[in-house]
Amino acid sequence: MSKEKTISSLKEITQDTYKYGFTTQVAAETAPKGLNEDVIRFISTKKEEPDWLLDFRLKAYRHWLTMKEPHWAKVSYPPIDYQDLYYYAAPQVKKGPKSLNEVDPKILETYEKLGIPLQEQKVLAGVVAVDAVFDSVSVATTYRARLAEQGIIFCSMSEAVREHPELVQKYLGSVVPYTDNFFACLNSAVFSDGSFVFIPKGVKSPMELSSYFRINARNSGQFERTLIVCEEGAYVSYLEGCTAPQRDENQLHAAVVEIVVLDDAEVKYSTVQNWYPGDKDGKGGIYNFVTKRGLCRNRAKLSWTQVETGSAITWKYPSCVLAGDDSVGEFYSVALTNHYQQADTGTKMIHLGRNTRSTIVSKGISAGHSNQTYRGLVKMGKKALNGRNFSRCDSLLIGDKCGAHTIPVMQSGNMTAQIEHEATTSKISEEQLFYCMSRGLNSEEAVSLIVNGFCKEVMQHLPMEFAIEAGRLIGISLEGSVG
């Protein structure tokens, strides 16, 4: 089967899990505004959760009350009133447009540029339900069955709590404890839903698992919780997000992603994040405070690849705890900010085991009035003998009103470890622009081409079809950045 087909079938499967996750539940209801223990009990009851999970949420909530919102990141935003938010709204079928004619032409133009097929456009725009387009439950079931045959579990977090409570209980909070940080703690108390992936010992997932459609189809993005467990010798490639612009009524997003990579296992986690960034004057836009971390056991490997073009504010540091000997962590990132977007992003590589290796390649592009900070930590523990890290942070500036900052922190606890750091900052030169334009490219095409060249090293780590769309996305996100 062609890769493309596999992907579209996957979308069906993920959609299908959503169906299981939600449609069987009681009628829609919304918890009152604000956060207290009653609201948390309400969420837990609505989701028919076991006592241990309610307990986890309550502990997190009580701890959260003792914490202060962090303000060390180089981002600024008005104070968030946590009592002025809704923390639970059962999914509702929204009244969407009846045909593509009723959809904002600007959005359609973007879909067109991204090369999203017409049928998928209809789904993304909310014209039709996914089922109406991919009405092939049987195909989805076949794939589900194919995954299940190998013992792979890929479902919504809610479903996992019901169907595989022992696995969730064992691993939830094992990499990102609820005490970890303010936003992760909040997430632990009120998380809505997310994905659960379990790959049993020795199994290589026969396909890439994608959260693509599930996130788009419904509003579960606000306090998303993802847990991936890859047992000994297993492998999985997981794709999160999509290139199509995503809007959400909820401005505050605080997701947690936990990944457990046991001995000799490998996880590849790819993200394309394109949440609504606000308008060109900096109004609106999503605040994205994300905690992502993976724990690698002996000889395990975790690779993060991310393309971030969205959100008004991004606060995100996908990290690797290299606990096992000979384990490997990788972080490949493209972050693009335009207009008034602010991004404070980077990674942490915590080397604990011997002969652990990590690679960081970060490419930041700032345009308009945006501000971007790379913040990274490379830490070699006392026992991380022969640990090695290589980091490279390149920043590209477009125009003279934006900013790029690099804050690498390196700590070495033993004499045998090696840490290398390279950093560059450059601008797109007038000569480059003129050269491209003298070959017939308009200024936007020229900037897009030059920026894609700048990011190539990272993009090539994305799965093929994701990479092509992400390349186009970069061009679109830069629109209006050159005069």
Add this chain to the structure above:
Amino acid sequence: MALLEIKNLCARVGEKQILKDFSLCIEEGTVHAIMGPNGSGKSTLSNVIAGNPAYEITAGTVLFKGKDLLKMTPDERANEGVFLAFQYPVEIPGVSYATFLKQALASKMKYLGEKPLDAMHFIKRLKVRAQALGVTDEMLKRPVNVGFSGGEKKRLETLQMGFLEPDFCILDEMDSGLDIDALKIVSDGVNIMREARRSFLLITHYQRLLELIEPDVIHIMVDGHIVETGDKTLALRLEEKGYAGYR
């Protein structure tokens, strides 16, 4: 019919006036050469025709196929059929030649309202041209102008020119930094493109290039404008006597 008609053109960089009342008319299907000492404004002329925003036009007109060229952006000029082979081609890290040319062709097709070439035909068309210029597949995969020798860069400029099939080609010191073999390859690449509707403007210091690409008209440019126009014998005389008599 005149393909390019420049009248009383004045241009400057910053405060420095470089082109001074420059006029030139190039007919369809002809090859013109401009020779002149360093600093006479030859490269400025080629940049101004291609639309480099670093130069400011203070007076004069430029018509290309009867259209006002000075009102067009550099990409519009390119898509109308103007091509400048750069004296110093610019590096674009991370973008392969193949990708670059594919985008250039797609932009042109879009401008002309035509369908883009599919991948198969694109590669076929590119390979035929590349082979003739001794450009290997491996070179086409490498990033634009990064890490190439001077000679390789000029060959690749010639490849771009042949591939994009412009109506008017400016070759800005194509011969600088080329050994005799490379010069022969590049010249062949240009000669093969000579046809009834296509015109060329060669900018050079040396007679050497003009032996390989024979011009119809030669101009001597000194201090921002043309001081003498003649046939190819002019180049020979120049080779003997230098520019001294024009200053």
